[in-house]
Structure formats: structure tokens, C-alpha cells
Amino acid sequence: MSRTKEAPTRSRIAERIQQNAPFARVNGASETFSGFESEDHEQGDDDQWEKDSLELELENAVFGDELGFHEHLREHGASRDRHIRPLLGPSASQNTMRNDEQDDIQDIDDADLFILDSGPSVKPLPPTSHLDQETSLDDIEAAWHDSDDERIVVSLQTNPRLRKLRNYEDEDLVNGKEYIKRLRRQFERLYPVPGWATQSRTKRGAHRSRQGSPNASDDSSPRSHVEDDMSVDSCALSAPPLAKLLQRPNALIQQRQNVPKGKGKLRPEVIDIRRTKDVGEAQPSAITSLGFHPQHPLLISSGPASTISLHHISPRPPNPNPLLTSLHVHSTSIATSSFLPPSGSKILLAGRRRFFHSWDLETGRVEKISRIYGHQSEQKSMERFKLSPCGRWIGLVGSQRKGGGLINVLDAHTNQWIAEVRVESRGGVADFAWWSDGEGMTVLGKGGEAVEWDGRQKKVLVRWVDEGAVGTTVAAMGGHADGARDMGGDRWVAVGSSSGIVNIYDRKSWGAGNQPASPKPTRVFDQLTTPTSHLAFSPDGQLMVMASRWKRDALRIVHLPSCTVYKNWPTSSTPLGRITAVAFSPTSEMLAVANEQGKIRLWEIRA
Secondary structure: OHHHHHHHHHHHHHHHHHHHOOEEEEOOEEEEOOOOOOHHHHHOOOOOOOOOHHHHHHHHHHHOOHHHHHHHHHHHHHHHHHHHHHHHHHHHHHHHHHHHHOOOOOOOOHHHHOOOOOOOOOOOOOOOOHHHHHHOOOOOOOOOOOHHHOOOEEEOOOOHHHHHHOOOOOOOEEEHHHHHHHHHHHHHHHOOOOHHHHHHHHHHHHHHHHHHOOOOOOOOOHHHHHHHHHHHHHOOOOOOOHHHHHHOHHHOOOOOOOOOOOOOOOOOOOOEEEEOOOOOOOOOOOOOEEEEOOOOOEEEEEOOOOEEEEEEOOOOOOOOOOEEEEEEOOOOOEEEEEEOOOOOOEEEEEEOOOOEEEEEOOOOOEEEEOOOOOOOOOOOOOOOEEEOOOOOEEEEEOOOOOOOEEEEEEEOOOOOEEEEEEEOOOOOEEEEEEOOOOOEEEEEEOOOEEEEEEOOOOEEEEEEEOOOOOOEEEEEEEOOOOOOHHHOOOOEEEEEEOOOOEEEEEOOOOOOOOOOOOOOOOEEEOOOOOOOOEEEEOOOOOEEEEEOOOOOOOEEEEEOOOOEEOOOOOOOOOOOOOEEEEEEOOOOOEEEEEEOOOOEEEEEEEO
């Protein structure tokens, strides 16, 4: 169609060139024109000047000719085929060759006119291992499919970080779908599937298998349900959730039939202590409260970040000391948190507020206790409290310092006010410690004055003064069943001061009738040079930890009853930091130490 339009145009242009040219060649002869047309040319419009070789070459260079047009068209088609045929595959190449041979495309099938690019072929993979079959999610219907996943090709040899995804050494190319599956498999190797996810997946798979089985029946016996539950428990890869742990206490209680009762006697001066895996990751703030569950291997931690974390103490890989659950309290900097003994089914937590919270672990309910009726002016903050070992009482350090200091005692179950304990001391209450039987407490003022209060009689039995006290800061009691029976049975009472001096008293000979007003300490420890902030006795009464948060690595362990400080630990390379909390496990085999960086270090003590 284009040729019919171009032919006359070229002829007229050639005529104009010949008419305007001052010279023209006719049969090789040169002839001169005066600029006017000749008479012969005027007589016939159909007469054409014959084109010589120079004119034909010029016309061919400017406009091209028919032979060159078809030749360039064939070259363009060939170059296009060279780029397309390698991507289309052999079948598509045959279709392209067949199209080149035909002049008309009417006889070609519609399927041959459209070609789907499926990407380069991928080397078939060997059968997956047993681990892949267990962790595969192919049986779960995806909510959305991406068609590009099968077209993407990933090289496992080029990137060194992807070589761990290979099934064999020479494997290189995998498609996008297989690449996603192997990434998921590697992730689950590093971070095992939680118990709740494994349980849900197992139940769903069992339900599908029962529906798809040709021999499946509608009858389900109780024995089958028991077997399903047992299979779920056996394939769990991590610690069970908190509700399951509390509903089945045997899952957390260590089997100790073959282990003798008690840890055994510890040697003085040298202690066998070894570091285990840290508890969780670093928290966003310092950890100011730390405590073990009285029955289960659980550890509670909290701090100014307004979050309580509950970890399962299990140092074994692949997921040591996993986080079970956490609770965030809005706009409350948590100062103290503790399990409610003896069962530990509740957690009490408080900050510098006029209220505190009670978290029931069995039901998940959080209750807010906002006030103490009749004692609101004396208790403006509930951040400092301690629970009695029997689990019946809560002791709150009052905020009023007029006439000394006071302790408000509440019922742990009804949260009602029961009694108050006053100490005549300048500056108020420094600290207090419950007796081991929970029937009384020892309260110390900041001036060194101490009182022994009996909760059964609701009165103070005796008063005594700490020797050489210069700003009492902390107090603790330990060594059960060796002290005075009428004052809780605790043998040891330790008192720390702002100078770093720690006095320890032997209460074995003390009593309501022969309590000395100014007792002599059994031993005075001067290893700390900054104010003492933490004192803790092990439940078996063989160890005491004293620490100060005002200096790095300021911690010492004391052996009891020899009252000697261990010299082999901690060392200069022990990563303690600025200590903010310490706690012993109920079996006295674990020591947890928290610091200002939000890290919890865990050590195992061996006899």
C-alpha cells in the first residue's frame, strides 16, 4: 500500500531535479540549458528523462529501493527472533520458524500466537527430610498466592549466607516457592514453634486426616482423645503457655525421686558456681524487682518500664529460659512485684501510686486495689511492700514519718487493713523482714532502732539497736528452724548501712524474755565500700548475698554458719554490672542477678 503512494512522488521529484539542474546527461553527452524548458519536453508530459547511475544511487540513498526495503525487514525480524527464542523454549522456537515460512497468519492456531514465559528451568530437588515434613505448611491453605514466587530463581551458591539452605553441596538454583519454604524451615530451627501453635496445627491435621480417611467413622472414643493430647505434648518444641503450666503443675516440677533431699553442705572460702544462659534479652530499663516462683521454675522481673516479664527457667537449648508472658501496666513505674506464697497463683505489683494491682495467673484477671479505708493519709504510696511466707499478710511501708515510721498490715485475700507496726526512729522505716512462719516481722528504722512485732498478739515483743548503725538501708532474715521459736525461728538477721558495713546477728539464743537491748554482731562485713542496697539469704540458710548498686560488680557471697566471705567468686571478669536486684531459687541451686542494663544473669550453685 505504501508503494503505490511513493511511486508518483519520486517521479515528480526527479522531474523537478532534472528541470532545475543546469546540466543534464543524456546518453553520456553534456548539454547546456538556458533555464527554460525545451519544446520537445513541452509537447509531451509523458516523456521521462532517463536516470543515469549517479541519480539512481542518490535516489537509492535518500528514499531506498524495493529490494532494500524487504531485506531490512527480514533482518529486523531475524534480530527480534534471536532475542526472543532463547526465552520461549524449543516449542515456541518451532512456532516462530513456522510463522516465518508462511506469508499469511490466518491458518495459525490461536494457542501459537500467545506464549507464556515460565522462566528458566530449575533443577529438581531431592526429597525433603523428616524435619521438612514436620514443619511444612503446605497443608495449610494460604490466604493469598503470588504467581511471581514460581518464576523467581534464587542462587544458593552465590550468596554465602544462603548456603545453609542447601540440601546437598552442589545444589544451586531454587524457585521462589522453595526458597520461602527453606527460609521458614531455618527460622523454625533457630526459634522453635511455640506450644500453642504446635497444638493448634496438630489438632487441625488430625481433624483433616479423620475427615479424609475412607475408613473414618463418626464414633470417637475417650481413648482416642487421650492419645491426641499425648501426641500434642510429645511434639512440643518449647515451654507450654502459662495457663497450661499452672493447670498441670507436674509439667514444671522436676522429677527428683533419685536425688537426695537438700543440696548438701557447702564448703567455706571456695564455692563451686557456674554461669548458665542469661534469662531473656535485655529489658528496656533497669530491673528493680526479681523473684522465683515458690513451686515452679518461673522467674518474675519488673522495673520502671511498666512491664512484668515471666520466664521459664530452663537453660537447655535450643530455646533457653524462654519468655512465657508479660503484663504492661499503663503509666505505672513498677517498683516491686512478687508471687503470693505458698502457691504462687497470684502476683502483686505496685509503683509510686496510691494503688497496687493483683494479677490472678489462673484466670488472667487483674484487680486494682485503690485505697486503704481509714489510712489514706498514712499510705500515699504502695511501692514498698513484702508478702509474708505464709501468704496471709501484706506489709506496706507507710509514707508518714511523724513520730517515727509505720508498717500497715493488710489481709492478702480480702485486702483489708489488719494492724500497724510503729518504730520510734528518726527518718522513718528503713526496711523490714517477715519471720519465716509469717506470724511476725522485724522492723528497722533509719537510725538503727529495731522492733520485733508479733502478729498473733498484735504487739511489739522486744526492742533492740543495731551496733554502730550509720543510716540503716536494708535488712534480711534467714536460717530457718535454728533461731528463737517464739520469734519465727530465724537464726540470722543481717542489717546493711549507708557506709557499706553489714552486721549479721545470731538469734539462736534470743527470745522474748532474754532479748538483749544492744546485741553484739556475730560478724561485721566491710567488703562493700558504698551503701548496701541488697541482702538475701538462700532458702537452705547456707548462703547470704550482699550487694550495692552504687558501684560496679559490688557483690559478695557469705558462707553460713562460718560467716566467711568466698574469695574465688566473683572475679574481675564476672559480668555483674551495677546490681539492682538479687534472688535465690527455692532449692538454693540458682542465683539470679539483675543490673541497670536490664539484663538478668543466672548462676548455678553446686555443692
